[in-house]
Amino acid sequence: MIDLKRMRDEPDVVRASQVARGEDPDLVDAALAADSRRRALLTEFEQLRAEQKAMGKDVARASGDEKQALLARTRELAGEVKARQADAEAAEAELTDLMLRIPNVIEGAPPGGEDDFVVLREEGTVRDFAAEGFAPRDHLEIGEALAAIDTERGAKVSGARFYFLTGVGARLELALLNAAVDQATRAGFTPVITPTLVRPEIMQGTGFLGAHAEEVYRLEADDLYLVGTSEVALAGYRSGEILDLADGPQRYAGWSACYRREAGSYGKDTRGIIRVHQFHKVEMFSYCRPEDAAAEHQRLLAWEEEMLARCELPYRVIDTAAGDLGSSAARKFDCEAWLPTQERYLELTSTSSCTTFQARRLNVRERVTVGEKTETRTVATLNGTLGTTRWIVAILENHQQADGSVRVPEGLRPYLGGLEVLEPVTR
Incomplete structure (x- = not known):
């Protein structure tokens, strides 16, 4: 709060x-x-x-x-x-x-709603498929030809907006997430496999039980919530504790399955795996001193952009408008990759500065010296996506070739056993 x-x-x-x-x-x-x-x-x-x-x-x-x-x-x-x-x-x-x-007090976010974001920059080159002589296929058509994505059996087993990743699809997701964990580890993050069920006070403490509570799955019999991001568990990880931030921020990279009800999103991105009920994600999470939060926010954004460059994706960075922020965020930057078949940008990452909003609810503090006295104060928390299932959409569409194969970005090849091209499967 x-x-x-x-x-x-x-x-x-x-x-x-x-x-x-x-x-x-x-x-x-x-x-x-x-x-x-x-x-x-x-x-x-x-x-x-x-x-x-x-x-x-x-x-x-x-x-x-x-x-x-x-x-x-x-x-x-x-x-x-x-x-x-x-x-x-x-x-x-x-x-x-x-x-x-009362949501967090904004810090520098432009006013307005969902369409009032400010484009900060565009990176990479958007391919001209017409000049290359073929029309791009969408990610589901490509994924089915590669025997990588199976939404029909996902719906048969679990219902709409569920899917199976099979063969190279499963390997591609693991490659993405392992690359993200490796990058985070090199940057000094502690990798964490987090719980995906949390208690109500932890979910409320992170600000996810406000206006968007209908997005959250709840297990009433156990009074537990399924997380939509490992941010929730990582925020609760140090709840009620006093941290030592003398040597800088404490950073964690959480790998978890994530669950979202997608309430109110009927008809939006229903084809394929853009907007689904379950996915995997590696999330950066940082505890830092309040005066260091703005600089830490820029560092998280830079790490996200490093991962996007590794996947060789054209993207833009936007400063999200205040009316499109979650209740905990004081400011948020999104990285959106170009989606050739829809000729629009698709959000792949977001990084939010929550200032002291979450930590105050969860009672996460640090000791500071004021004059001759030592006292405690609330810390700041920040989060940022470093890799998620949705990235497969952008990789398949942006790296597709005329024969239906997909070129593997060089940065992911070590995680796919050196594989350079994903080939269609003859059925």
């Missing part, structure tokens, strides 16, 4: 962030009012408690009618203290509910 002190000190900044996101700025005023009520009630409670304690001493010294009167007042005070404590707790609950509904 956002910093309550910041909301008190800079309410206009938080209101402006709400407006830029397309959210309700009146939530800020409601939260400030709840905070004022809570503090006033706590003050009353503490005053009554102080009077109650003082009266206990008076009762011990008194006798006769005076003592009886004091005892009567003590009983009356006990009821008032209990009532005021209940009122303060109710105000605290109201404030917490309101604070959980």
Whole structure:
């Protein structure tokens, strides 16, 4: 959640962030009012408690009618203290509910909605298939010819938007993810195989149970959630802990299966494996000092671009508009690869700076020295995709050849036993 002190000190900044996101700025005023009520009630409670304690001493010294009167007042005070404590707790609950509904304060993101992103740069060369003398096939047609993707049997076994990756399809996904883990390890990340089921407080702590809760699968019998990204488990990994960041950020690269309900996306990218319910992903996750978050964000983006270059994909980098950010993100950069058959860009990676929003919810802190005192403060968290199943779509379409084969990018060949070309399978 956002910093309550910041909301008190800079309410206009938080209101402006709400407006830029397309959210309700009146939530800020409601939260400030709840905070004022809570503090006033706590003050009353503490005053009554102080009077109650003082009266206990008076009762011990008194006798006769005076003592009886004091005892009567003590009983009356006990009821008032209990009532005021209940009122303060109710105000605290109201404030917490309101604070959980306010998304992170944006930091530099352009205002507007999904279509208001800013293109920062374009990299690579888009192929001219007409000049090469053939029309590009889409990834599913290519994948079926390679015996790499099987959506019919995926639907038979599990329903719509499920699939099998078979043969070179399975090998290609493993090559992508292993290349991502190797790159992350070289950059100093600790590789982690994460749980894909998490407790409600961890899912809520990362901000995934707000406006987009309908995207999350829940196992009601066990009160557990299936993650849509290993970011969730990695954010919870150090929850309730005090970190030592003296030597720089603590970085993890999480490999996990991911699950998304894709609620409300009917009719969008339903062909093939662009928008599916289950996929695999390697996700970078960083805990760092708040003042280092902006620089760390740029580093995560650079590592994503390094991976895209390894796969020889033409792409663009966009600065995502505030209204298209998740509730935890203060800023997000997406890398979108060119998709020849649809003549559009397709998101392959995103990297978000969540500032202290997640860590405050999950109570992740560090020790800092202020003057002669040592105290704790909330850390910042960031995340970024380094490889996922969807990349197969862009690789197949951008590296296809006229005969239906697919050239393997040089950066992935060591992970495919040196294989240079994926050949169609004769059925």
